[in-house]
Amino acid sequence: MRILIVTDAWHPQVNGVVRTLTETARELVAFGHEVEMLTPQDFATLPCPTYPDIRLSLFPGRRVAERIESFAPHAIHIATEGPLGMAARGYCMKKKLPFTTAYHTRFPEYVHARVKLPVKVSYAWLRRFHNAGRAVMAPTRSICDELTARGFRNVALWSRGVDTGLFTPGERDRLDTAPPRFVYIGRVAVEKNIEAFLKLDLPGSKWVVGDGPLLPRLKKDYPDVHFAGVFPQAELARFYRAADVFVFPSLTDTFGLVLLEAMACGTPVAAFPVAGPLDVVGDSGAGVLDRDLRAACMKALEIDREHVRRVAERHSWTAAARQFEANLHPRTLPEAALVAQG
Template sequence: MRILVVSDAWRPQVNGVVRTLDTLKTELERTGHDVVMVTPDRFRSIPCPTYPEIRLALRPGPKVARMIEEAQPCAIHIATEGPLGWAARRYCIRRGIPFTTAYHTRFPEYIQARFRLPLRLSYAVMRRFHGASSSVMVATQGIETELARRGFARISRWSRGVDTELFRPRPEAKGETGPFAGLPGPIFLYVGRVAVEKNIKAFLAIDLPGTKVVVGDGPQLDEMKRKHPEVHFTGAKFGEELAVHYAAGDVFVFPSRTDTFGLVLLEALASGLPVAAYPVPGPNDVIGSHPAGVLDEDLGKAARAALVIDPALCRAHALEFSWGAAARQFVDNLAPFETFPAPGRPARRLSAA
């Protein structure tokens, strides 16, 4: 099946949405599907205000329409609520083409954190965007429950996976040649964007023994470096180097209250790191009452308690999450149509049979 995916988030951005879609594309192609990506790198764009790493496509409507028609897809998935997402949505609605969407990011909370816009206004926009979708894919039960309470409909589950070959325990990473050699232990690790919506200040403010390490880049990096000279900032890491940094830590601290899942949680667990986090959607769904982590409103208490968790428990829990299973969920949620519709004719959905 040829699947067209529209996303305002794509390489070279570094975030969970990009990594999820990139891995999904690879997994779908591995199983015989043809995936066409409509992404900002193929458009004239400008930096997003307060978030310059994100590029916003300028007047993308005509080109998005051409790209969809040239691809002749069997199913269309709109991954993000940015300019490309809105352009693809308008095209599909006008042509009567079914499409699916995903709720990757709690944009209302992000916007509130940055601009103090009331949540009710942002959620009204989100409901309008997703309201025409055949299926709104979410990663966890917690997010599904929250969206249903806010009036979203036709919600389906699309979980996440982790590369357990790349992210694995590496005893040598904790030795004299490891990335944190010479730093006082234990190592409390954060991996992710250094941005206000990630609530990183909560992690940096708590009193912990040893060393706090931040792996990642973002708009608050320079500010956090000035405020917290005692913290070890490594910048962004990728691939094998990132995996080694995970394995060199002792506890993974996840301070975000706004993530819909938290792919980094699985990467940390697969590397043998116990998780300390708040009891909010994302951590509640990935960790819950499992002994691989500690969830507490006192983040410092959770981090200290997580030190005694057996790394083998963490690894075993991560092994339950498969990208193959996640890709099958994604395909099952799609709204395929028999053939791409000719101008003036609506698409015909494939029957359930």
């Protein structure tokens, strides 16, 4: 089957959406499918306001149509609601082609955090965008239920995995600061609620690994915190291993791949009891979820790291990709051939 995945989030961005799509495409190819990615790398772009690392494609409609027609996919998946996603959605609706979408991030909450647009306005727009598809894939059961309650139709589960061969327990020599070492890894942006972690009175040392628009201010406001930059995954694994506790202060993530990556390295998690941590960590004993984040951090120090690793091993990208595959709505081979004829 030829599968076209349309995404406004792609390399060199470092985030959960890019990681998920990269791993899913790799698994789909291993299953024997032909996968083509339609990404901003093929278009003229400009930086997204308030988030310059994200590139927005300029006037992509014609080229998106050309790419779809030349590839003649059996299945089309629109991963994001940006310019490429909107152009692909418009083409599919015009040609009456089935497509699926995905809900990766709490876009309404993120927009509200930046410009105070009421979340109900953003959700109304998202409902219209996603309900035109045959299925909208969400990463956890709780997010599926939430979207259904908000009026989204045909919500389907598409979970996430972790590379347990890359993210493994091992030497814990990456950080040379006082223990216990509390570490956050991810985007440094307002929606991640990082200051809820940085403000805590904790023993030992705190680390923030990653980059983002909030980084310059946080460096200035928290001089005692250790800030590292962006690293490839192999180096990130060393940070995860060296941490005594992985702190995840976000209140808005739909999943949190970094939770699984930390757990695969044997590092227990401290987080708030919200969607994402509740689904990934829950009552597994691999972390502590508490509305008092400091209490969660301190309790997590007592968790057996071997148990944390065993919990992470329950998740795989192969299983997640099979869910994605089952959620697609492919057309028959003769129907697909008609796309190439416009």
